[in-house]
Amino acid sequence: MRVIDDTYPKLIFSPMRIKDVVFVYRLVGGDRLAWHGRYHTHGAREYELHYFLEGQGVFLSNRSRIEIEGNRLFLTRPREFHSILTEALSRPISYYAVLFEGEEGDKADEEALRLLDHSSEAGARFLTLEARDRFLFEELHRLSRLPDDAQGRAASYQLLSLIHRWYAPRADAAAAGRTGSVHIEKALDWMARSTRAKLSVGDLAALLDLSEEHFIRIFRAELGMTPFQYFTRLKAEAASGFLASSRLPVASIAELFGFENPFHFSRVFKKCTGLSPAAYRRAYVQVADFAPQAGTQVAPQAVPRSPAE
Structure with a gap:
């Protein structure tokens, strides 16, 4: 008779679903800005992270206008309108954007999304990451685009880990903003x-x-x-x-x-x-x-021009 050892039950859950990761290098204007900087929103369960490497401009989220600086990480939640405005041809903007959604009913995903919601509701408009974190986004970008399903899951688990690393409350919260010597x-x-x-x-x-x-x-x-x-x-x-x-x-x-x-x-x-x-x-x-997407609607006049009171 075979004995089934269930002392260590299997952990069954699906990783966070990454829908897209893009790297935009030195965005200035023209068709690229019309697409990447368009004023838009995402679906009911879709969140997006924008991590800026360099450049001068403004990140708009609903009625908030926040200056773009290197190593700033912005979170947009479902149904939040957002846009990127460039301000200086001499300082083009480079950034990574990660669009993802959690699996409804999945405990790991729900916990991660609660951390994101709590951060936003607490009034955190952005986080300042360490310079080395740019390579974590580079790895996410690489893994998420590979045809191998295992690598795609690795990217999803990495995203879950990073959400906890950056958004979970910490006793040494000041360390998150450490900028080095x-x-x-x-x-x-x-x-x-x-x-x-x-x-x-x-x-x-x-x-x-x-x-x-x-x-x-x-x-x-x-x-x-x-x-x-x-x-x-x-x-x-x-x-x-x-x-x-x-x-x-x-x-x-x-x-x-x-x-x-x-x-x-x-x-x-x-x-x-x-x-x-x-x-x-x-x-x-x-x-x-290379060209604007067919059917894309860009509404530059809809961008709010004053911060929320």
Whole structure:
């Protein structure tokens, strides 16, 4: 007779359903802004996260107008109208957007959505994340677009984990807004502005008036990777935006971001993303960046111009 051991019952629940993840690189205007920055809302159970990497503009949510800054995370709940307005051609906006919905009746999903609702109802208009968190969104973007169902589930579980990490109440809430040392912040700003330049670790250390060894040590302690590794990933991230939203040849993109040649670019890019530039373009091309979607209605005049009282 076979004995069934049910000491450890199976945990059966479905992960949060990710409906779309997009990475928009240096949004300024034209058809791209008409689509990505349109004034719109989502369905009854749909939530969306916008994580901004850079740029100058305004995020509108219903009647609230909030300045866009790097590392700010915005949440929009079901039926909330929202839009992105750019303000300076010299400071285009780059961001990730994650659209998702919870499974009705699923305990894990319901708990995560309660955390999001509580944060919004408590008046939190945005969170400020750490600079390294951009790579968590990069991973979500990559996993969610893969045809493998297992990788899609991995992305959903990662999203659940991040919601708890960022939105669950903590005794050390001040730690969530930690921005690191002044030196690191300056280095991150220079890197973000120099993805098309050949900037060495020695150059950055000299700009900060630090020895290269000390700079590497404090950077690794703060970001969990060396300055070179971080800057390389920034370049790969920026290049991925061009691959997904432009028709520029791979060789031109390699030259644009300061790689030695297309082969060097391909090797580095594949190490960062798991795909060659050509394969990445096939997997992640964003048609909306080439032409407005058929049937899309954009209502720029409907955007509110004053904050809520």
